[in-house]
Each structure stands twice: as structure tokens, then as C-alpha cells.
Amino acid sequence: MSNLSLQVLRTDVSGMPMEWVNYQDAARLYHGEQVAYTCGEPIYVIHGGINAHSGLRSAIEVHSIIATHGNNRSLYDGYIPPLNNRALFRRDANLCLYCGKRFDRRDLSRDHIKPLSFNGIDEWNNVVTACKRCNNHKAGQTPEQARMQLLAIPFTPTHAEYIYLQGRQVLADQMKFLLAHFPRSSPLHKRLSGLT
Numbered sequence: 001m002s003n004l005s006l007q008v009l010r011t012d013v014s015g016m017p018m019e020w021v022n023y024q025d026a027a028r029l030y031h032g033e034q035v036a037y038t039c040g041e042p043i044y045v046i047h048g049g050i051n052a053h054s055g056l057r058s059a060i061e062v063h064s065i066i067a068t069h070g071n072n073r074s075l076y077d078g079y080i081p082p083l084n085n086r087a088l089f090r091r092d093a094n095l096c097l098y099c100g101k102r103f104d105r106r107d108l109s110r111d112h113i114k115p116l117s118f119n120g121i122d123e124w125n126n127v128v129t130a131c132k133r134c135n136n137h138k139a140g141q142t143p144e145q146a147r148m149q150l151l152a153i154p155f156t157p158t159h160a161e162y163i164y165l166q167g168r169q170v171l172a173d174q175m176k177f178l179l180a181h182f183p184r185s186s187p188l189h190k191r192l193s194g195l196t
Helices: 023-031 085-091 132-138 159-166 172-179 187-195
Strands: 008-012 017-021 035-050 057-068 108-112 127-131
Touching: 008 023, 008 172, 017 023, 017 159, 023 035, 023 057, 035 172, 057 172, 085 108, 085 127, 085 159, 108 132, 127 132, 159 172, 159 187, 172 187
Parallel strands: 008 057
Antiparallel strands: 008 017, 035 057, 108 127
16 A cells, blocks of 8 residues: 555535646645545555654545645646547547557557648647558548548547547546536446546
8 A cells, every 4th residue: 555656636615627647746735734625445554753842653545636826727628638649549549540459558559641741730630640651651641532430530639538549557446536527428438437
């Protein structure tokens, strides 16, 4: 129960997932009395110094999900998460969306469905995960021009979905909490609901 590499899911008071924090940031939030309430299981205990007067050692029990005071309204209306390859590849389950094979991250690339050379935009709804071979074969063409079938429709993740995509090792209670914030029609919801 002392694996300090585990991330803590931080939410606002309303329960909206906000970000992953490490054990140092979690301890600062607890110590600064920013934690409104906790959810999930305790994942570690952080010990401090010994009080000279009482002889007692301080300890903070850190839960897997902590709600902090304040909220972030900007996450509710029109939020579009930043696009990066790590989150993109995870959104597409490390599958090439042309040949359908699963690859290691180092063998994947970001493909623009409508190529940048045709005024395509570098945004979630215009990019998919592709293996390097399929991306090279497609080159600067649309899938139709390259006679390649796109296996799934790209989508822009919601903030809660993006938080999941950014997580390193999502614990079962954190996954259950995040899934409750995914849209019911989310492809991620369908793929991940069997994991809880």
C-alpha cells in the first residue's frame, strides 16, 4: 500500500474530474486543507516529522480520488483537450485504424484523414492512429484516394475521457468513477466498461 508512483485523481467539489496528481501534490492539497472529501480506496500513507511536544508522527492517508475546493467552469462548456500522440494512440487502443493491427507506441504515427496539404486541420476529428507502413502508403492522400478503409470514426474526447487517456495506471475505483462521467455513446465507454 505504499506505491508512491500511483496517481491520484483530483476532482472539483462537484465531482468533475480535473487532473492526475502525484503524491507530493496530493500531500500539499491535504496539508493546505484544499481536500473537500475523498472517494475510492486509500492508496498510501505519507509520514511526516515527529512533533516535539506530543511525540506523535504526522501521517496523511491519501485516497485514490480527492475532491478539492473550487471548480473549473471552463471544463464544462466547449472544452477541447489538447491533441497529443500519447492520448491519440490510447484513444484508438494502439490500433492502426487502416490495417486493424495493434502496435507498440513507437511503431505508430498520427495520420491526418484530410491531409494537411489539402487544408486538413490537426484536430481530434481529423486524426487517427496509423502504423508507419499504412501512413507511408497513404502518404498525402485521403483514404479514398489511397483506396484504404478507415475502420473507425475519430472523435474528440470529453474532459473526463481525456483525463483517462492521460492516466498511467488507472486503478479500478478511479476507472469506475471516470466511466460514470463518459457519455453513454462514447466508444471508450463501450470498450472500457468491461474492465471495472
